[in-house]
Amino acid sequence: MVRKTCDVAVVGGGFSGLVAAKILADRGLRVSLLDENIRMGGQVLRSLPWSGDSSMSRGLRRHGLRLIDGMKRKPIEVLNRTKVLDIDEQLGLLAEREEKEIISVAPKMLLLATGAREKFLPFKGWTLPGVISTGAAQILMKGSGVLPARKMLVSGTGPFLFALSAEFLRNGGKLVSVLDLGRLREKLFMLTQGFYHFSKVMEGLSFLAAIMKARVPFHHRTAVIEARGCGELDTVVAAKVSRSGRNIGGTEKIYRTGCLAVGWGYTPNIELPQRAGCGLTYNSNMGGWVVRVGNDLETTVDRIFAAGEITGIAGAQKSINEGELAAYGILKKLGREVDLRRLRILERQRSLHLRFGICFNKLHKLPDGAFPAIPDEVTICRCEDVKMGDIRRAVNEGYDTPAMLKRALRIGMGNCQGRTCAPLIYDILSTLTKRTAEDIPVLSVRSPVKVVAVRSFLRQQ
């Protein structure tokens, strides 16, 4: 096994990880930056190598692409296509590199910046090929320059639906419609709360303008109730949704489309922090279970820091801010000097970003009745083909924690290890058993945290 040592290991090459790695390396520390993806940049900064020129981009994107370029020049060990599989008590990382070798990294300090993934509200037929996540649609366009389809319907909730729609239109796609479960009034209210985030408000309005200019109909309080097709998606049925989250009969509308992009907000990737023993907190206004951090962004585990979406969903600006804050936290912990004035400014900015996060996550709040309204035949755990009816029956028989449901039904035991269904299971259990989400214990995470080929281990002998 290849053994590496460094001063700081950063897990996750999105905005937080990139910013922190740069600052730490500028101060002469040996940094290892690990990321599972083909290229650094996380979900926000995806681009084809031939179009990802920082001189061609503007604003945030330009900043990010420059950071990625800068990694090559700095004494940072950039480990892309590297899956972290586990973390031990001494902060040692076990990882698989490029699908072929196992490495270990022993750092003095660890920064976790593992980002977020999307949340879903399952409906009949959501497993049909042709139904994709909003993130997948955007990544295909940004990361590979390919439209997910010629014609696409967008549904779910929150401002990202509009961002995706605008991008799809700009790239020449034919947008059928945008169906948002949220209410227009909520969005307008949030605009008034966006005073501190003028640029974000303007961005949102520009997306809306692009959709209106293309004369694409958008509907609020509307959800997809069924995706149909013989083997692959060809028809989508949508309906108006009541305040409590139930479909209103007689309002159904049928759309012909081979592609439906869905998304209901984001939830942090907490699996690695869980393995490291980091304390979590439940906060629905921050995206669900988040990693608990102090002012310096140190977690409840000594020498492990966390930054970005895993401490609360609030977008790229907060991730940049926290990357810098975490870097200073680490420098302080190592006994280095830090600019206290800069630190205070960052802390103040962070509270504004958190405030934006609360607004943002509130826009994704689902009606209480949304989960109980899921019909029995809807698949919940996609890997193990477990249906809502199986879960209802098991809950009625007394299997009322995620761990018990896992034992009874194999939910969360497939390839994705519950990454897709666990957040759903928490919400389903909380509504079916009338408990608050905090009272639903999270599924434990086992090593290896991601699927790894045995041959990667065998090769080392």
Next chain:
Amino acid sequence: MMQDLRIPSISRGPKITIFVNARETFAYEGETVLAALIAAGLRTLRMSHDRREGRGPFCGMGVCYECLVSINGRANQRACMTEVEDFMEIRIDGPKDM
């Protein structure tokens, strides 16, 4: 062949050859295997584990493992997390004869 889904305004790398279930098609360097398959008009990539339902890509970011395909003889590779290479052999397990 259906209409190409590649966005015309985006600059691309060199054109390369890939094989999908032994049938020759093309892709561009820098694309993911998933993007190349979608651009080739494919949506179903595998059958689900228990009920054998057709499945296609879903999360697009390496989380859901719905886009597992066989690449150069190695089974269960995530199409969305792998970049295409010249003469790459991809096998998918869909209902369509491609």
